Amino acid sequence: MEPPRGFWPTLWSFLRFLPFFFALLLLGIIKGLLIFPWTCLIMTTGNSALILGLWPVHAVWTYYCLIRTKQLGPVLKLVLSIGVCVALFVWPLAGILGSIMAGIVYGFLAPVMATFDAVGEGKSSQFLHCFVDGTWSTIKGTCTVVRDLKDLLFHSYFSIMDDLHLQSPPAGKPYEIRLLCLPGALFVGVLGLIIDGFMFSLIALCKSPIMLFKGWKRLVQDLIGREGPFLETACVPFAGLAILLWPLAVVGSVIASMLSSIPLGAYGAVVAYQESSVRLGINYVLSSVSIFDEYTNDVLDMPEGTCFPRYQYRKKGPTPSNSFSRPASFQRQETENFPRATSFKNSMQDLNPFKLLDNLFSECRRHGELLVAEGCITREDIEEAKLGKVGQGVLSVGLPAYVILKALLRSAKADVSGILLHDGSEITSDNRPKQKIFDWFFDPLMVIKDQLKAENFSEEEESYLCKLVLLLGDSERVKNLTSQVPPLNERKRAEINAFARRLQGITKSISRYPTAKRRFDGLVKSLSEELEKKMGISMSSNGSSHMRRIRSGIGRMLSQKSMGRTISIQSEDKGEEPANDVISPV
Structure with missing residues (x-):
């Protein structure tokens, strides 16, 4: 809506807007007062249970990884042990108090914002939405916060500590501190x-x-x-309160x-x-x-x-x-x-980074369904992901890295300054999210894109790189994949392997983002349904490794170009001879 110009139109608009503003503000405050006790209760109870319940495990595992890691020297381990002790003491108190404050603030402000947003331009049934919006959605948002914290404490924490525990020091020399410089x-x-x-x-x-x-x-x-x-209508109540x-x-x-x-x-x-x-x-x-x-x-x-x-x-x-x-x-x-x-x-x-994360998982779903139909993603990969196992990481790390690589190759061929998404939009240094955490991912990906453009890989080399990024965690499938690609010299093969490892490393860091695990679970469910629909396989809920009988009596051969793996599938009719379907995971 264009704001009026001139003194009298501006004054009339201001006087006409005041009753409307105060009515919506009063309604939003009433909704906030009714909602925030429940959001505070849910967030405080859920987060406190997670923090206190996992605190002993976090304390033991943190010190275990700190002692066993080869990346740190003995003096640095001693200093960090003292700092970790302080952090472990402060963490429950800070986490619980932060949950209480977050529950109160979110439970009160979210309904107020939703009330003003309900009367925005293009909204239908504005009167009804003024009363309804921001009530149940705020409760669900609070539950989502608790779930994201659970994923952060279960998935992200242990993933980071595994890197500290298992990875070797860079250049074979651990980090250490100089004692003489400490005073x-x-x-x-x-x-x-x-x-x-x-x-x-x-x-x-x-x-x-x-x-x-x-x-x-x-x-x-x-x-x-x-x-x-x-x-903006949604921002009016907070701007008005800012004056007071x-x-x-x-x-x-x-x-x-x-x-x-x-x-x-x-x-x-x-x-x-x-x-x-x-x-x-x-x-x-x-x-x-x-x-x-x-x-x-x-x-x-x-x-x-x-x-x-x-x-x-x-x-x-x-x-x-x-x-x-x-x-x-x-x-x-x-x-x-x-x-x-x-x-x-x-x-x-x-500039919302969550929209970019949604775009990433939307592309993962699209490419994942194609890879399931081709047999590149197998039943074992999906069952492994459904059980929450780290395993080979074909779905949890390989598939997102595969999607990111496709975007980088698309951007390099289009010769754009940023990263070109599937829908035609482009992420550049000007319109990218300004959060510091996004710089950790965007800048390295831009470097990889420029390097891919300079390498100018052939179609066979690009195909090999994409499959290698997807399957890098599965050494058996990678070995079979390597034996089937065109001959490559040692330099080219080393460059492709380096690209794959770097992309998987960046993707593994993205998977630790608080909302990534929740979106990943939805992706696994979608691919599981796609696997049932495309291949007639009914996935067992307990993750057992056997395959149910094919419902429609499919007896055709599914053969792909790369390595074959033969599995025997019995027909639904008992008197029929078993048929062998060759499903290629690559």
């Missing part, structure tokens, strides 16, 4: 906590009045003009600034240790005050620069200057009026 690093860390704690608090307190009045001015202007956070509660937001910012001095000041110990210099560590402590002052100037749209000095705190690197790049999120065009804001909701959807 100086500890001294710098304590000094950083004192200096940065005092200076950050002083700077935040001095600039808090500026933040208070500038925030009020901008929010009131956006409210009158229906711009900025007031442009803005002083609390300022107080919270001051407290957050004080708390931020703890990790930033303590990081001076890391600098002193890395550079083996107490002087450079102190230089960082003093320079961090300058960095914080410049950053707050940019956030508050104040003149750039700072009166605090900036010192060189790295032996190698550019000389620091007093220029500090303004964050893109705070840049603003200087016009006569405040610029119109883009659709906040659409921007969130376009």
